[in-house]
Amino acid sequence: MSCIELIGLKKLYKDGTSAVDNFNLRIEDGELVVLVGPSGCGKSTVLRLIAGLEDLTDGDIRVNGRSIKAMDPKDREMAMVFQNYALYPHLTVEGNLAFPLQLKKMDPKRIKDRIGQVLDVLGLKEICHRKPRDLSGGQQQRVSVGRALSRKPAAFLLDEPLSNLDAILRAKMRVELAKLKQASGATMVYVTHDQIEAMTLADKLLVMNEGKIQQIGSPREIYSNPSNRFVAEFIGLPQINCLTCPIKQGRVDILGKSYQLTGMVMNGLDQVIIGIRPDQLLLKDGDHWQVQLIENYGDHQVVFLEDSSGQAVRVQVEAGQIVKMKQVFDLGIRDLRSVLLFDAQNEERLAGQLREV
Ligand SMILES: Nc1ncnc2c1ncn2[C@@H]1O[C@H](COP(=O)(O)OP(=O)(O)OP(=O)(O)O)[C@@H](O)[C@H]1O
Numbered sequence: 001m002s003c004i005e006l007i008g009l010k011k012l013y014k015d016g017t018s019a020v021d022n023f024n025l026r027i028e029d030g031e032l033v034v035l036v037g038p039s040g041c042g043k044s045t046v047l048r049l050i051a052g053l054e055d056l057t058d059g060d061i062r063v064n065g066r067s068i069k070a071m072d073p074k075d076r077e078m079a080m081v082f083q084n085y086a087l088y089p090h091l092t093v094e095g096n097l098a099f100p101l102q103l104k105k106m107d108p109k110r111i112k113d114r115i116g117q118v119l120d121v122l123g124l125k126e127i128c129h130r131k132p133r134d135l136s137g138g139q140q141q142r143v144s145v146g147r148a149l150s151r152k153p154a155a156f157l158l159d160e161p162l163s164n165l166d167a168i169l170r171a172k173m174r175v176e177l178a179k180l181k182q183a184s185g186a187t188m189v190y191v192t193h194d195q196i197e198a199m200t201l202a203d204k205l206l207v208m209n210e211g212k213i214q215q216i217g218s219p220r221e222i223y224s225n226p227s228n229r230f231v232a233e234f235i236g237l238p239q240i241n242c243l244t245c246p247i248k249q250g251r252v253d254i255l256g257k258s259y260q261l262t263g264m265v266m267n268g269l270d271q272v273i274i275g276i277r278p279d280q281l282l283l284k285d286g287d288h289w290q291v292q293l294i295e296n297y298g299d300h301q302v303v304f305l306e307d308s309s310g311q312a313v314r315v316q317v318e319a320g321q322i323v324k325m326k327q328v329f330d331l332g333i334r335d336l337r338s339v340l341l342f343d344a345q346n347e348e349r350l351a352g353q354l355r356e357v
């Protein structure tokens with residue numbers, strides 16, 4: 001397998017759109033790197049650059065130390081699953097899986113064995129004689145994944161490979177992909193905007209926005225130690241609460257209490273953004289926050305509240321706690337160490353903490 005280095009990647013499309021800029025990433029041999037970010041942030045472009053389907057505007061791509069920049073896509077040995085399937089319409093499911101192997105002149109008996117396993121894992125056996133037009137979107141997507149899996153490429157490039165599956169099949173395929181990755185030691189770059197996929201599959205998670213890398217780290221690091229407000233808001237469900245507070249003499253008033261800011265350089269800061277995850281907030285007796293909406297997830301609830309100034313927060317509460325619409329509460333913070341602080345101007349993470357006074 002392969003170690004892939006992306007060095008200073010830049011992609012400007014002909015119409016002037018800057019899709020990827022100053023993109024640096026090292027993907028170790030056997031590592032599964034997940035790229036996440038909002039629609040249009042450049043995820044597919046990064047994959048297409050690695051596969052050779054787009055030309056680089058600047059930068060270099062190395063596989064095991066060798067530049068592949070000038071190589072044809074077919075010589076790069078990357079198995080890509082496209083966001084829009086890209087199946088061969090005139091071939092059956094089986095034919096679609098076999099075609100790349102036939103091109104490589106693999107022995108027909110070996111092709112049959114290998115495809116048999118893949119059809120089994122992906123639950124495609126019953127429909128293996130159908131053509132793509134006679135398949136549902138989810139089935140086409142599984143064929144597309146299967147075609148990549150039946151090869152033994154230098155790396156897998158997967159662009160939202162599960163986006164058209166229903167929730168149950170998605171969860172099942174996620175587990176299958178994780179198993180497959182463990183068993184094969186394959187190097188994979190995986191694009192998704194599904195947070196659960198990103199968190200559960202990634203060895204290394206990369207959050208991007210507007211063509212630029214926001215943070216690279218393990219899912220745990222990114223969740224508990226986001227480097228800016230964008231990352232904190234993008235990763236974590238329900239979404240983190242970000243409250244902007246004025247700083248007065250090194251203190252902030254938040255949720256009806258005054259706290260000292262510690263462990264940080266004030267540097268003339270007069271405002272700070274305070275980030276509190278919904279599971280770190282607590283409903284208490286009081287009348288400052290009114291319930292506007294309750295989402296019931298079965299195993300927990302998310303309660304949306306507003307204060308008289310229209311400021312809104314989300315609080316995660318246990319399934320059994322009785323909360324009613326329009327009910328009023330005060331809010332408390334469970335563990336002050338979990339509170340994240342961001343610069344109100346540039347939204348970068350600040351090192352400090354809140355302390356009770
Ligand atoms: N061929 C093209 N010409 C011009 N602009 C393009 C082209 N392809 C993509 N773009 C633009 O480049 C940016 C990045 O697109 P890309 O497809 O990489 O996003 P993405 O992160 O994969 O989004 P999504 O999650 O919606 O698939 C977008 O602004 C898109 O409109």
Ligand SMILES: [Mg+2]
Nearest residue numbers: 043044045083
């Ligand atoms: Mg895309």
